Each structure stands twice: as C-alpha cells, then as structure tokens.
Amino acid sequence: MNQVPSLIRVFAYLSLLTVGGGMAAFPELKVLTVEVHHWLTFPQLIHLYSVGQMAPGPNMMMIVSIGEWVAGPLGAIVVLIAFFGPTALLAFLIGRLWKKLEHWPWRTSIQKGLAPVSIGLLLAGCFSMARGAVTGLETATIAVATLLILLQYKINPALLVAAGAIIGAFTFVPK
Amino acid sequence: MSDASIKPALQTTSAAPVAVGTASVLDIFIEFLIIGATSFGGGVVAYLRNGLVTKREWVDDKEFVEMLSISQTLPGLNATNMAILVGDKLKGALGSIAAIIGVCLPGAVLMYIAGMLYQEHGDRPLVTAALKGVAAAAVGLILATAIQLGKKSLTHNYDLIFIALTVIGVNRLHQSVPRVLIAVGILAILWYYPRKANKQEGATQ
Numbered sequence: 001m002n003q004v005p006s007l008i009r010v011f012a013y014l015s016l017l018t019v020g021g022g023m024a025a026f027p028e029l030k031v032l033t034v035e036v037h038h039w040l041t042f043p044q045l046i047h048l049y050s051v052g053q054m055a056p057g058p059n060m061m062m063i064v065s066i067g068e069w070v071a072g073p074l075g076a077i078v079v080l081i082a083f084f085g086p087t088a089l090l091a092f093l094i095g096r097l098w099k100k101l102e103h104w105p106w107r108t109s110i111q112k113g114l115a116p117v118s119i120g121l122l123l124a125g126c127f128s129m130a131r132g133a134v135t136g137l138e139t140a141t142i143a144v145a146t147l148l149i150l151l152q153y154k155i156n157p158a159l160l161v162a163a164g165a166i167i168g169a170f171t172f173v174p175k
Numbered sequence: 176m177s178d179a180s181i182k183p184a185l186q187t188t189s190a191a192p193v194a195v196g197t198a199s200v201l202d203i204f205i206e207f208l209i210i211g212a213t214s215f216g217g218g219v220v221a222y223l224r225n226g227l228v229t230k231r232e233w234v235d236d237k238e239f240v241e242m243l244s245i246s247q248t249l250p251g252l253n254a255t256n257m258a259i260l261v262g263d264k265l266k267g268a269l270g271s272i273a274a275i276i277g278v279c280l281p282g283a284v285l286m287y288i289a290g291m292l293y294q295e296h297g298d299r300p301l302v303t304a305a306l307k308g309v310a311a312a313a314v315g316l317i318l319a320t321a322i323q324l325g326k327k328s329l330t331h332n333y334d335l336i337f338i339a340l341t342v343i344g345v346n347r348l349h350q351s352v353p354r355v356l357i358a359v360g361i362l363a364i365l366w367y368y369p370r371k372a373n374k375q376e377g378a379t380q
Contacts, residue, residue: 015250015251016353017250017353018251018252019248019249019250019356019360020247020324021252021253023317024352024356025352027346027352028351028352028353031351044293044297047297047306047310048286048289048293050309050310050312051286051293051306051309052286052289053313055215055282055285056211056212056213056214056281056285057210057212057219057278057281057282058211058252058254058278058279058282059252059254060252061282061283061285061286062290064283065286065287065289065290065293066290068290069294076283080279084251087249087250087256088251088255088259088271088275090249091246091249092259094249095242095245095260095263105369106368108367108369109365109367109369111244112363112364112367113337113363113365113366113367114248114360115328115329116334116335116337116338116341116363117337117338117341117356117360117363118247119325119329119338120337120338120339120340120341120342120359121341121345122317122321122324123338123341123342124342124346125345126314126317126318127342128346129310133307133310133313134311134314138311139310139311140311142315143312143314143315144315146311146312146316146319147315147316147322150315150316150319151322157218157316157319158215160312160315160316161312161313161316162309163312164308164309164310164311164312164313165305165306165308165309165312166305166308167308168305168307168308168311169301169305169308170304172303172304173301174300174304
C-alpha cells in the first residue's frame with residue numbers, strides 16, 4: 001500500500017504544531033505514527049527521538065528515519081519537505097510582514113502570550129516521552145542526573161546523552 | 176614585529192567576513208551547512224550566532240535577537256526559521272532555500288543512516304539497553320532545556336499558570352496539541368493585550 005500521501009499529511013500537520021520547538025509536536029507525533037498508522041512502536045519512537053537529540057542541526061531529524069522506514073529514500077525526502085516546507089513558507093512570509101508590524105501593539109502581546117504556552121508544550125512533550133522512557137528507578141536516576149548536571153555545569157548535552165548510552169549498556173543488558 | 180606576525184594570522188583564521196551585499200547563494204549554503212554539521216547537542220542558536228554574527232557579520236546582534244524572537248513565536252524549529260529569515264535578508268527566496276537545505280542536510284543524512292542501522296540492529300539486547308539509557312538522558316536534557324528557556328523568556332509569575340494549563344490540557348485531559356495551543360494561546364495573548372500602548376495612544380491624542 002502506498003503510504004506516501006499519509007506521510008505528507010501527517011508530517012505537514014505536525015509541522016504546524018512545532019511552536020517553540022519540535023518537542024511540542026511529540027504527543028501528536030506519537031498518536032499519529034504509533035497509534036493511527038502503526039509505522040513504529042512507542043519504544044522505537046522514543047529511541048529514534050533520543051538518538052536524534054545527539055545529531056547536529058535542527059533536532060527533529062529523526063523524522064527522516066521514520067520516512068525511510070515507511071517508504072524508503074522517497075519517504076525520507078517527502079517527510080523532510082512536508083515537515084519543513086509549511087513552516088519555512090510561513091517564516092518567509094511572516095518574516096517580511098513582521099517588520100511592518102513593528103508598531104502594531106498586538107505584536108508584543110502575541111510574543112509574550114506564546115512564550116509560556118510554548119514552554120508548556122515543551123514540558124507536555126517531555127512528560128509524554130518520559131512516560132515511555134522513565135520506567136524505573138535506574139532510568140529516573142539517569143534522567144535526574146542529566147538534568148542536574150546540565151543546570152549546574154556548562155557541558156555539551158550530546159556528551160551526556162552518549163554517556164546515557166554507556167550507562168544503559170551496562171545497566172539494562174539482560175543477564 | 177610580533178604584532179605584525181600575529182595580525183595576518185588572525186585574519187586568515189577567521190574567515191574573511193563577506194559584506195552582506197556580496198554574500199552569494201553558495202556562501203549562504205556553505206555557512207549553514209557548517210552550522211548544520213557542527214551543532215552537536217542542540218543549542219543550535221549559539222552556533223548560529225557564532226557563524227552569522229561573529230564570523231560572517233551577516234547580521235548584527237540586535238537583528239539576530241529580533242529574528243530569533245520571530246523564530247520562537249512562529250511554528251517551526253528555531254534553526255530552520257532562522258535559516259529562512261537570514262537567507263531571505265541576504266539573497267531573498269533563493270537565499271532562504273540555500274540556508275534551510277544547508278542547515279538540514281547533515282543531520283538528515285546522519286539520521287537516515289542511523290534509522291537504517293537501528294532497523295537492522297535495534298533489537299539486539301545491547302543496543303536496546305544502550306538506547307534505554309539514551310532515552311532517559313534525553314528526558315533530562317529536554318527538562319533542562321525547558322527550565323533554561325523558562326528562566327530566560329518568562330516575565331511574570333502568572334506565566335506559570337499558562338504553562339500549567341498547557342501541560343494539564345495535553346497530559347491530563349488528553350486534548351490534542353492544536354486544541355490546547357489555540358485555547359491557551361488565545362487566553363495568554365488576551366491576558367497580555369496591549370493596554371500600555373493603548374494608554375500612551377490615548378494620552379497623545
């Protein structure tokens with residue numbers, strides 16, 4: 001069955017939800033790719049998303065992996081265009097308009113109002129992911145340790161995520 | 176003497192800044208490709224600032240902050256929205272396209288390969304174990320990002336109410352993201368309705 005039209009629909013829709021970052025779309029990403037289309041399982045989604053945190057560039061590149069799984073190289077390209085096209089066009093048009101709106105008083109209202117909402121969406125995405133990723137004392141310890149280290153020290157987060165891989169390999173391998 | 180030997184060395188190590196008017200589409204593509212390939216560990220904004228403001232001098236700090244605030248307000252990732260805005264400023268639509276392809280390409284290729292490897296070997300016990308650790312660390316990283324962003328961009332204590340409403344809407348009431356975004360978003364924007372500006376206008380009229 002040709003899944004390309006579904007890929008376009010799903011990722012173009014998700015694209016518009018990424019207010020404040022990719023994580024905002026995570027709850028819908030889970031519903032659509034795992035529960036509706038069965039393209040991958042929830043643990044697989046969490047794994048890909050987490051690995052994607054280590055990749056350079058925009059931190060939602062794991063969508064390429066989903067596209068590739070579902071429809072090969074074409075799927076990967078289609079997903080990229082569907083996911084980044086709509087917001088790119090929007091940024092292009094609003095970017096040109098925004099300067100003209102400099103003295104429009106609602107401009108500040110929109111910025112101030114959306115700031116807490118986008119952080120709320122980031123947290124909501126994080127909690128939704130934590131439900132699958134933090135499943136016991138060990139994973140909770142890794143998560144909290146990463147959080148505290150990042151708040152306390154200036155260190156490249158990719159290193160800590162990689163450290164998570166090493167700790168995980170030693171901790172969770174079934175005997 | 177020592178001064179003379181240091182100065183040229185400095186000039187060659189920092190790539191010669193291209194004046195805004197002469198930045199070619201290829202220049203834009205290459206600079207964003209470098210940012211897209213080196214910005215490991217998130218925090219792409221710092222890499223953008225370093226590449227675009229410090230190294231190339233394509234935008235100044237004030238403009239950078241302004242573009243960043245547009246990028247954060249609009250849907251879309253910071254990195255790609257910034258690529259569109261800076262690309263457009265330098266070379267119009269073509270510049271935008273060159274910038275966004277450049278910033279996305281390295282990570283996309285990497286995750287394409289990672290996805291294939293994961294499909295091949297993802298069910299091996301050692302890989303599953305390592306990824307369990309990666310996922311837990313990623314949760315900590317995202318929480319840290321939320322806290323750091325919150326400290327930077329929130330202005331009032333009652334912003335916490337809008338954060339809580341958003342989280343409850345999505346995680347507790349299981350409402351869809353767009354529904355919560357529109358409902359809480361409109362509420363928050365109305366809360367910040369432009370009263371001060373109105374008063375000033377009223378005073379001057």
